[in-house]
Amino acid sequence: MSTEPRYVCTKRLCLTSASLCLIVLTFIWAVIQHRISIERTQEVDAALRANSNLTIAFEQNISRTLKAAEQVAAFVREGYLLQGTAPDLHRWVRDSVIREGMFTIISVVDEHGQIIASSQDIPTTVNYADRDFFLAQRDNTLDTLFISRPVLGRVSGAWRIPLSLRISRPDGSFGGVVVIAIDPTNLTSFYRQTNLGAHGLLEVTGLDGYTRGRKIGDQISFNQDARALPWFTRRSTAPTGNFVDQGEIDGISRVISYRTLHGYPLMAVVGTAYDEAVAATQHRRTVYLFAASLLSALILSLTIGLTLAMARQRAITQALQASKIQLAHAARHDPLTGLPNRVLFQERCLRSLESARRHRTLAAILYLDLDGFKEVNDRYGHATGDALLQQAAQRLTQQVRASSEDTVARFGGDEFAIMLDGLLTQKDGEQIILNILTALSQPFTLDGAEARISASIGAVLYPLHGTDLNTLIGQADTAMYAAKNAGKNQFAWGTAAEPNNYKAEMAAS
Structure with missing residues (x-):
């Protein structure tokens, strides 16, 4: 026992x-x-x-x-x-x-309330001398439009709103009104x-x-x-x-x-x-x-x-x-590199996008694919390929800003994603991307052998390329393929931007 x-x-x-x-x-x-x-x-x-x-x-x-x-x-x-x-x-x-x-009816009414002209046939027996629109203008010394309460038309039998304007003779005396019914x-x-x-x-x-x-x-x-x-x-x-x-x-x-x-x-x-x-x-x-x-x-x-x-x-x-x-950590992290996986990356992206919205800053999402990784993996084996991925993860982590909420994640295979939080300008994001391209283009030492790879990066900016996370990640993925198709070792901004040639950029600097 x-x-x-x-x-x-x-x-x-x-x-x-x-x-x-x-x-x-x-x-x-x-x-x-x-x-x-x-x-x-x-x-x-x-x-x-x-x-x-x-x-x-x-x-x-x-x-x-x-x-x-x-x-x-x-x-x-x-x-x-x-x-x-x-x-x-x-x-x-x-x-x-x-x-x-x-304007259903336009009429000219003389100073006695008698209609002397109208856009419609109106019996001469109709007199408007008792109507509010007539009385108000008779005593009105200002040239203003009078807007009457709705009245039941004596001719049309329908409800209308009379709008009247005073007619003043040259001596200023009252000469009638022009009335419009709507x-x-x-x-x-x-x-x-x-x-x-x-x-x-x-x-x-x-x-x-x-x-x-x-x-x-x-x-x-x-x-x-x-x-x-x-x-x-x-x-x-x-x-x-x-x-x-x-x-x-x-x-x-x-x-x-x-x-x-x-x-x-x-x-x-x-x-x-x-x-x-x-x-x-x-x-x-x-x-x-x-x-x-x-x-x-x-x-x-x-x-x-x-x-x-x-x-x-x-x-x-x-x-x-x-x-x-351990289970909570494993559910949100990549077992090979220890980086956040897709689930944790999306959670952090949502927080970063919300922070960018509140503080009116920019946020960038980078979708990265290693150029030449398959050749290294095929040549030296999966163990060496795993070591290369681990070293690449370390280099990516070293290039993001330690003082920020930047996040590096591995989506699987040789695909990585990076969230750059709280950017002030697009140029800030471009500089970090260039640093990443430079870091990954340096030789890797793997069990005494030297291997060289590069990266193709697709980048999008919130809110310039969209506000929905799935849309942004999808655009970044598309932009990554645009950069790869344009010659690799470079990056492209979103679907509406032209790929930026990293090699030419480095040569110019």
Whole structure:
């Protein structure tokens, strides 16, 4: 019977294990919740930025429409004042003197509200003296465009937004108005150029608090009271803004961006449904929670297993720990050279690319193939070939920067890969590549025999040649073959760059 001492699961040991397990689980769930919160905030911020840009474009679209209307009205007014008689607007439209198709009706109304000219046939009995667009211009001493609330046309029977410009006689007295009618749906036609989702909001609201046009999904409305809506109340203190509302219109919370138009008493509003904006985050949240649950179950199982394992012999525990370390190292390192393998190299590349993105630096990936290695291997045998690979690995390691996060890896055979981290210029990377070519072109001493090889290197720069790791490695591989086909012992930058002749470069230096 063995007399080796064994650990027993004492009360103190069990409590310690349980406490550590609880701390780890609390940490994991706190990190998961924090990550979910951060990603949700990032998604909302991205939606706010996107909507803010859309609102600027929307504002410009509305302004162009209004400026076109103002120009047409001013043109008609000028023709009327110069001729002294009502212009033939029918002929002007027919002859394309007026080409704006969005303006459904263009009319000249005298100081009594009577229509004296129109682009359409309108009964002489129609009088506009009681319309807001007429009354506002009658008392308007400034030459500004009045944008009326939508009204039901007395002739067309359709809802239209009248836009009017005052006609002033030479003595300054009121001489009537030029009025242009536009379809309210034209103001929200910008929606067709955007992707705001199924519950997206596009709205044009007058500073009087009433909408000139609103589109939610496929539903169009206008002349709605918007005075109590949060973007309208905010506008009094902030002409532009971005925020998340609580669904005051229809119960759907939205990411809102609004702007007050320059030169016109209107505001443009763009909104996307909050749930649609964070849909990707919600999907990841489900994945995170599922993963955290599995991880928690795994940790609980491991805690129980570890607690039982700690009751075993110290030698067995130490042997298991040593075995784990060795297995972890073997899974990520090349057994011949001790260099990182493809798995570890990709992990480090991802970290380097992320660091380069955050710090706005460059990172280079080199794909290297030894020229002449097969001949050495065939001539002297595999053992000598392995020794050559080990020496080549040492030389490559000596050429990268010890003070950086540069990584040298072996992918297999005579193929190596190098990550150059935190480069400031492309020239910095080229100098390291030239040093590598020089180092590998020096003779190798193998069991008393001298062997010479060289290298063909394909190189890419992040982000100049791409941002995806697999794409970068693939381009570097392609560039390596370009360098090999161009004569070997040289390197090529990416698929869009011409191979750089190393021999010529060395001769010039």
